[in-house]
Amino acid sequence: MRFLGFGIFSPEENMKIDEELQIKLENGEIEPCFRLYKWKGVCVSLGRNQEEKEFPVKVVRRPTGGGALLHGWDLSFCIVDYKNGRNFMRFYREVSKMFYNIFKEFGVNLKFERNKSYSLQTYYCYFFPTFGELKTEEGKKVVAIAMRELKNTFLLHGSVYVDFDYNYASKILNVKEEELRKRVTTLKELGISEEDFKTLLCSYLSSLRGRAFHPHT
Template sequence: MFSNPSVWRLIPFLEASGGLQMAIDAWLLEQHSQGKHPPTLRFYTWKPATISLGYHQRSWPEFWQHLTWQGQPIELVRRPSGGRAVLHQGDLTYAVVTSGLPQRRLEAYQTLCKFLIEGWGQLGFELVYGSAGRGYIHNPNCFETATGADLILSDGSKLIGSAQLRRDNAILQHGSMRLNPDGELYQQVFGVNSVPSIVQRFNSVNSDSSDVKNLVINALVTAASECFNIDLQTQPLLNHEWQAIKANLPKFSVSSN
């Protein structure tokens, strides 16, 4: 059992397959909901490129299962959380697992999104909540709509799409922050003609995707510590934790439509 709710675990940045990333998030939520694990924050990217489907999403284009990018098949996985499809390429994902949040869904989102708004604000990007109605469920592309749980830039483009899963009093909230997506790949998957790149908006002329990723992570770690009044203690996943996580990998794969 963990004894101090003001001490959170910060899992170091991890690049891994989509199925493994989802298994980690689901395991963290399960352990926290059972009182076996502290609140947790982590950041990660997906390799190979992946399309993640919302837990309740039952239809998607058949050709998504045959896509490749840079010579590798694009993985198709199902998130433990809801929402629509997200293409994970050129993005950075955050995940928060905690408890004691408001029962109302949007209030819980807004409580957790404070650190995203604050951290990106420190980097010079003002974010506000989207306002799409229930019609968003008919659009398979998460980033083509912005609900009250999503964060958009001043020009109206969506920067962060988030989704939640609640287990009793515990919540997993994870979301994709679109940094430097490949426009041709988005066109191929979603038929989107223009995909903004936040990397190009950073002031440093030397900024590349890796530089921006590290800047964003550092800013958000600092913002989380301040917004939630917590002590973030860095600890990688341990061997016995990896074993438990990998045992659940199959449940997140998508093999057929």
């Protein structure tokens, strides 16, 4: 799979790039690819159909669904690929399995959320891991993932927190700091360096160049 590189862009640019990549793949203009990126400044991204709320930072809407996600301390990723006979859930599980294996290489054993009875109990993405998502033994969500499918392609993007300013985040989201600490964890807290994580993630994805998307097992 082709690596498009790493960059730091505005919230609007990041979402526009991700959406345009899927459209170009759908039209046969590019090959399956991925990119890694960060965000200029702190912002909130909302799911495609999510109700808007006011925040003291910039707000951008994703082309994918899911709950509100706070950006600024995270490493984000975007993957666009052909369906190749896979449905939405199969593709999602493949990517989750890939991240499970990546964290395992760093000595971090995660668990898959098995609860299928999830309902939208919160506005925020990280507060309740949904079925198939990765969490720590304490129940903290580790990887935020959102998807969109077109006729022939998938767009999957998401984030892993490298670090997190709990005090500032509390003020932005109007959520108590202690509550955020119960829900959020970071690469730094897990003892993983950003560069090491980025290198391993690129290795997993780049090795898929020229083949259908089937992460390591």
